[in-house]
Amino acid sequence: MMRRCKRFGSYEGRKLLFLGLGTGLGSALVLQGIVEPLELGHLPYKKRTYEDYVGLRGLKRLGKKKWRRHVADVIARLSAALEPDDIVIGGGNANLPKELPNKCRLGDNARAFDGGFTIWQQRQRGGQE
Numbered sequence: 001m002m003r004r005c006k007r008f009g010s011y012e013g014r015k016l017l018f019l020g021l022g023t024g025l026g027s028a029l030v031l032q033g034i035v036e037p038l039e040l041g042h043l044p045y046k047k048r049t050y051e052d053y054v055g056l057r058g059l060k061r062l063g064k065k066k067w068r069r070h071v072a073d074v075i076a077r078l079s080a081a082l083e084p085d086d087i088v089i090g091g092g093n094a095n096l097p098k099e100l101p102n103k104c105r106l107g108d109n110a111r112a113f114d115g116g117f118t119i120w121q122q123r124q125r126g127g128q129e
Helices: 050-054 056-062 064-082 109-124
Strands: 015-021 025-031 034-038 086-090 104-106
Touching (some): 015 064, 025 064, 050 056, 056 064
Parallel strands (some): 015 086
Antiparallel strands (some): 015 025, 025 034
16 A cells, blocks of 8 residues: 655645756656656747756856746746645755745755655655655
């Protein structure tokens, strides 16, 4: 029988959307303690893909000011589509936006490591808690 995690990493319950701003755009949805990895960065956005605008290539091509506008727009679009209760922003460029939109908070690398390790341990034992 599969058991669910009630709390791990930055997840505190409800529906959480994780967006990792780094080389590309990492993404995952956590619902009822189940982590579902996503590939949202590859979805079409404007003339390219989401990660072409909010990943490292976009930052270099657009500059920080335009990049920040696209980050805010992408977060708003994904939030409207997926309706998360909570959005955690992580990754190497997570600190670059001046302000985070509503429902967003910065992730903590230490908590991310602890959360990943918790999931790994549970899978080693044959289930989730």
